[in-house]
Amino acid sequence: EAGVTQFPSHSVIEKGQTVTLRCDPISGHDNLYWYRRVMGKEIKFLLHFVKESKQDESGMPNNRFLAERTGGTYSTLKVQPAELEDSGVYFCASSQNRAQEAQYFGPGTRLLVL
Amino acid sequence: KQEVTQIPAALSVPEGENLVLNCSFTDSAIYNLQWFRQDPGKGLTSLLLIQSSQREQTSGRLNASLDKSSGRSTLYIAASQPGDSATYLCAVRRGTDKLIFGTGTRLQVFP
Numbered sequence: 001e002a003g004v005t006q007f008p009s010h011s012v013i014e015k016g017q018t019v020t021l022r023c024d025p026i027s028g029h030d031n032l033y034w035y036r037r038v039m040g041k042e043i044k045f046l047l048h049f050v051k052e053s054k055q056d057e058s059g060m061p062n063n064r065f066l067a068e069r070t071g072g073t074y075s076t077l078k079v080q081p082a083e084l085e086d087s088g089v090y091f092c093a094s095s096q097n098r099a100q101e102a103q104y105f106g107p108g109t110r111l112l113v114l
Numbered sequence: 115k116q117e118v119t120q121i122p123a124a125l126s127v128p129e130g131e132n133l134v135l136n137c138s139f140t141d142s143a144i145y146n147l148q149w150f151r152q153d154p155g156k157g158l159t160s161l162l163l164i165q166s167s168q169r170e171q172t173s174g175r176l177n178a179s180l181d182k183s184s185g186r187s188t189l190y191i192a193a194s195q196p197g198d199s200a201t202y203l204c205a206v207r208r209g210t211d212k213l214i215f216g217t218g219t220r221l222q223v224f225p
Contacts, residue, residue, distance in 0.1 A: 004157075033212065042118075043158075043203070045212035056212060091157065093213075100165060102148055103213060107157035 002026070004106035006092050012112045018080040021109045023092030025074070031055075031095045032075050033103060034067060038088035046090075049075060082113045116141045118206055120216035127223055133191040135219045137204035142182050144206045148213065149178050149189050151200040158203065162189070194223045 005024045013019050025032045034046040046065070047057040051072035060067070064083070069075040079086055089110050093103040117140045127133060137147070146165045150158040162171045162178040164187065170179040177190040191198055201220045205213035 031211070035213070035215075042217045043205075043213075043215040045214070048211055059212065093158075100146065102160050102163040104160060105150070105158035110155075 004092055004094050004104055006090075006106040006109050008109060009107065010110045010112075012114065013082055014114050015084055016081045018078065019082055019111060021077045021079075021090055021111070023075045023077070023106060025092070025094030026096075026104060029094035029096050029104075030072070031097075031101075031103075032069060033093040033095075034075070034077055035059075035091040035093065035105075036088050037091070038085070043091065046077075079111075082111075084113050087111055087113045116144075116206060116208060116214045118204060118214050118216035120202075120204060120219050122219060123217065124220040125222070127194060127221075129195060129223055129225050131194050131223075133194050133221070135189040135191070135202050135221070137187040137189070137216055139185045139187075139206050139214075141208070142185050144182065144208055147178075147180055147187050147204060147206050149176075149187075150203045150205065152203060152218070153200045161202075191221075194221075196223050196225055199223050 007022045032049040037043045045059040048055045049069045066078045089108045091108045093105045095101040095103045119138045121136045148163045149161040164171050164180040175192040180187045199222050201218045203218045205215045
């Protein structure tokens with residue numbers, strides 16, 4: 001069974017540009033999560049989808065971040081326009097059921113904003 | 115507000131030692147606690163998941179315990195090997211499903 005996949009693995013962009021990150025969860029997992037780790041800090045939650053609906057987006061830092069999950073399959077996270085402080089590693093995770101299940105993480109996308 | 119702390123921040127040991135990594139959390143009202151390992155430049159690998167009703171979970175040389183009332187979990191690694199070198203993260207889950215992570219323990223096991 002394929003794990004959570006993320007694309008791209010790395011992205012280097014200039015301040016003010018737009019970047020779109022993609023996550024493909026494990027097949028059949030209704031729950032999809034985005035997290036990020038900025039330099040020197042712990043991994044922090046961004047948002048949670050159940051199928052195509054946003055269940056919790058309390059961790060989204062500001063309105064420059066837009067997440068979508070069309071059709072309840074893969075998800076995209078767009079940063080527009082990117083700022084220097086957006087640099088970090090963006091992780092996606094998925095789980096089958098909710099509170100009782102483990103979350104399985106992808107390899108992350110390393111974003112560097114210059 | 116839930117806070118998760120991991121001690122020590124870094125650990126370097128010779129191969130063969132038994133290790134204990136600590137994780138503490140401030141709010142005991144959790145659903146479960148998950149231990150991960152992260153290799154440099156890689157994603158997070160789930161090691162063990164302990165439900166709030168459980169006391170411990172075991173997988174191979176790994177054993178994780180949970181004392182919810184005192185807000186603590188420990189990850190015990192038996193007979194450590196160089197391949198165990200990685201960063202170990204604990205994360206707790208409360209009612210909103212999101213995981214709250216600690217800052218991790220960076221482990222190096224040398225031959």
